[in-house]
Structures are given as C-alpha cells and as structure tokens.
Amino acid sequence: MENSEMLDRVALITGAGRGIGRAIALELARNGADVFLVARTEAQLLAVAEEVRALGRKAEIIVADVSHAEDVANAVDVAIKTYGHVDILVNNAGITRDTLLVRMKDDDWNMVIDTNLRSAFLFSRACAKSMMKRRFGRIINISSVVGLTGNAGQCNYAASKAGIIGLTKALARELASRGITANAVAPGFIATEMTENLAADSALMNKIPIGVPGTVQDVANAVRFLASDRSGYITGQVLNVDGGMAM
Numbered sequence: 001m002e003n004s005e006m007l008d009r010v011a012l013i014t015g016a017g018r019g020i021g022r023a024i025a026l027e028l029a030r031n032g033a034d035v036f037l038v039a040r041t042e043a044q045l046l047a048v049a050e051e052v053r054a055l056g057r058k059a060e061i062i063v064a065d066v067s068h069a070e071d072v073a074n075a076v077d078v079a080i081k082t083y084g085h086v087d088i089l090v091n092n093a094g095i096t097r098d099t100l101l102v103r104m105k106d107d108d109w110n111m112v113i114d115t116n117l118r119s120a121f122l123f124s125r126a127c128a129k130s131m132m133k134r135r136f137g138r139i140i141n142i143s144s145v146v147g148l149t150g151n152a153g154q155c156n157y158a159a160s161k162a163g164i165i166g167l168t169k170a171l172a173r174e175l176a177s178r179g180i181t182a183n184a185v186a187p188g189f190i191a192t193e194m195t196e197n198l199a200a201d202s203a204l205m206n207k208i209p210i211g212v213p214g215t216v217q218d219v220a221n222a223v224r225f226l227a228s229d230r231s232g233y234i235t236g237q238v239l240n241v242d243g244g245m246a247m
C-alpha cells in the first residue's frame, strides 16, 4: 500500500464503475480507505472492487440507480450496515443529455437533474447522520467547468453542475460545526468515455491554457486531498481541475 493516511476511513463513491469514479476509488484505496462502490453496471463494479482488494483494502459494491430515491436510501443503509459508518462521500455519478434548448425534452431535463443533482442531495442527507455521530465527514461533489461558465446545448447539465455548487456551499455552512466539510471539484475536459467524441475538437483544445485534456488521475488527486484529514480547514470551495480553462 502506498500510504495509510485514510486508514479506517470508509468512502462511498457513486458512479465508481469506470472513468473518474473508478480512479477516485482506487486513489482513496491506495491511501488506506475502504470503499463502497455504487453504479448501475455490476460487471464494472466487480472489476473495480477486485482492483481495490488487490491494493489490500476492503471493497463492497451495490448496483443502484442514483436517480431513484429508494436505491439511494438502500445503498447508504447497506454501506452503514457493512462498515458501521461512512466518512467520505463522493457524489460523482453523472450523465449528459445534450441538445439545444428548443429541442430539449422534459425527460432530458429531469433525467440529468435527478441523476447529477438530486442524487447528491439524497446521498448527502443519508450519510450526514453517520458523519455527525463521528464528528468527521468529507463530502466531495463532482461539478464541472460548465457549471461555472454555462455551455450551449447543455442547459440541463450546466444547471445540474451549477446546482451542485450551491448545494456544496449550503452543506458546508450547515455542517461545518459538526466536523464535516463539503467541497466541489470542477473538472474541465477530462479524457473518459463520456468525452471520447470530443477529443479531436481542436477549437475545444485551444480553450485549455495547458493545451491537453486532463486525466482521471488529475481529478482523483484533487479528490484525495479534499477527502484527507489535511484539508480540514477548507470547506465550501470549488477546486477547478481544468488546465486553466475557467479561470
């Protein structure tokens, strides 16, 4: 194991089957955390759990749709029954349903808001009690540069990611006295399956001062810091991991 700074911490990570969520799960495990992995695809969750166990940490999985309130309540219940507590919550699951405003269906709006924003509220509410009891908690919500800048064709997604920032700041104020911090990470253009059709877009690359897409590890590194004991005096912040895109 690389580091034991999160030894005995339990981290619940949503959307942990692939991409950024998988990288976060592995990074927290490398630093000593046991993990509870939530996503929709069992085969992916099982594979990530195996990778975590190979690092010497515990991993449990649950197949759940974070846009369903019952699934969220059940997932947190099982996590607490399994480990006794949740110390670190990473609200990472997210989807896009991009289209221009006039073509956007109610369903496109509702699906994205429920998956990206409402789920973060539901998981935070469900985990807060366990964190309060132990007077320690780290809530890390994955936003996006688009939540700061807006983006044509992404009314639903931008609103969900801006909403995540408001939620984070309200949680930070409400939970600070209980030893719980809440911060958001706002990735820019990170190379994952979600963005694979954008990689060849040179106009997009020109908007990134650092000039290349970020990696899932870049995001996981930021989450690891915000999840650690070392970030205890940082709350209500948005940490951009975007190569300078949204400064």
Ligand code: NAD
Pocket (backbone or CB within 6 Å): 014, 015, 016, 017, 018, 019, 020, 021, 038, 039, 040, 041, 064, 065, 066, 067, 092, 093, 094, 095, 115, 116, 142, 143, 144, 145, 186, 187, 188, 189, 190, 191, 192, 193, 194, 195
């Ligand atoms: P991805 O599509 O590769 O992975 C998303 C994960 O979320 C998958 O494991 C999927 O199963 C899970 N998920 C989606 N909907 C779910 C649901 N209803 N219930 C349970 N799980 C669900 O995406 P990614 O690129 O790794 O993105 C992760 C997060 O980072 C998202 O919130 C995304 O908005 C955000 N983000 C990504 C980028 C980027 O460039 N990739 C940029 C900014 C923000």
